[in-house]
Amino acid sequence: MKSSDTYEAIGLMSGTSGDGLDIAHCCFQQNDKWEFTIVEAETVAFPAALAKKLSQSHLLSGEQLSLLDVDFGAWMGKQVKAFCHKHQLRPAVVCSHGHTVFHQPSLGMTKQIGLGWSLREKAGFPVINDFRSLDVALGGQGAPLAPAGDHFLFPDYEGCLNLGGISNISMMHQGQRLAFDVSPFNLLLNEVAAKKGLPYDDQGNLAAAGKVNTAFLAQLNAIDFYTHQGAKSLGREEMEGIFLPLLKQQNDTEEDLLATLVAHYTEQIAKVVQQLFPPHKGKLLVSGGGAYNAFFIGQLQKRLGNHIEVVVPDRSIVEFKEALIFAFLGVLKLNNEVNTFASVTGASRDSCGGVHYP
Known part of the structure; x- marks a missing residue:
């Protein structure tokens, strides 16, 4: 820490797409509002053997x-140490999302791996991880966690849409922050x-060349998940079970399947935005790998019309917003401030989640 109101932290994000580890060294300063700078950031690909183990982690024995x-x-600790050595960085804390193996909040259970003590010893810096468990213990979904970052770091946007393996949205509605998973995205x-x-x-070029299968689209739109109101989240269990x-039952060309998925995502996301956004003009910030899907972005803007501006920011925000936000959640944890909103997760109260390895 440089002073009482300036913090340097590293955020680590291993998302549902399973392609690698996002590392972002960020500087936060609190004046009238929180301000941030992403100082350095990069994605480290998982070695093939590790990627395979992570993708099959839910099938392992307890010992494995x-x-x-x-x-x-x-x-992860070794990657952080190499990253800090390369860029001559000394963060106050390293904040890790971990890799989600199980997420069943209805059973009071969520599991993200990436042991804090191992990470701390190999990195050589204090660590905060396990941001979800407290909220789940309080009866919440333990997800999404990004809304606290959206609320404090991106106040100029009426909503924030993240397009990773799963799409999730965060927005202000009637004076409180709402957020939830909307649909699958890159996973499918x-x-x-x-x-x-x-x-x-x-860029969605294959989807743009395809034709929407209206019967398949109707099946997708009829999935029970879309009838649920309030806090809700999607995980591996829903992907594999629904x-x-x-x-896999469809016999369409890949182009037609992609076109139908894009039509489905466009419909579900636009429906949520149109229902919950304020009636005047607003801005929707889009991040995550799906922000590069130009065909989808165009379809969404067309569906939303001139009422709402779909904004794709610069590359650092598109690719590292989640890592940035986990760094910020760790800073809030260090200050013992709320970093998880009950209005988002459905928990019994707001909380300050995370386990600190000093």
């Missing part, structure tokens, strides 16, 4: 999962693109 917990924490798009030997549909089986 415990070992992966230790190993993943140590691997990438699944289809992989059938053509591609990691993803670059969405992927439905996707």
Whole structure:
């Protein structure tokens, strides 16, 4: 820490897409409002063996999962140490989201691996992780956690939409912050693109060349998740139990499948925005890998019309907003300030989540 109101922190994000670890060194300053700078940021790809273990972590035995917990924490710590050495950085704290293995808040259970002590020892800096468990213990969904960052760091936007493996949205509505997962996103798009030997549909060009299957679209829109109101979240369990089986039943071309998924996402996201945004003009900030899907962004803007401006910010925000926010959640934890909103998660009260490894 440079002073009582300036903080340097590293945020680590390992998202549901499973492509790598986002590392962002950020500087936060509190004056009349919170201000931030992303000083350095990069994504470190997972080694193939580690990526495979993480993708199959929910199938491991208890002993194997415990070992992966230790190993993943140590691997992240080594990446942080190398990152700090490369850029000559000394953060006050390293704040890790971890890799989600299980997330069943209805059972009071969530599990993100990447052991804090292993991370702390290999990195050489204090660590805060396990941001979700307290909220789940308080009866909340433990997700999404980004809204506290949206609220304090991006107050000029009426809403923030993140397009990662899953799409989630955060916005002010009638004086309180609301946020929830809206739909799958890259998890399904990438699944289809992989059938053509591609990691993803670059700029949505394949989807743009496809034709929407109205019957499949109707099936997607009829999924029970979309009828739920209030705090709600999607995880691996819903992907494997509902969405992927439905996707695999289709015999369409990859282009048509992608076009239908984009139509589905556009409909579900636009419906939420139009229901909850204020009636005057507003701005929707879009981040995450899906922000590069130009076809989807165009379809969403067309659906929303001139009422709402869809804003894709500069690359550092698009790619590292979640890592930035986890760094910020850690700063709030250090100050013992609220970093999880009950209005978002459905918990019995606001809380200050995270476990500190000093």
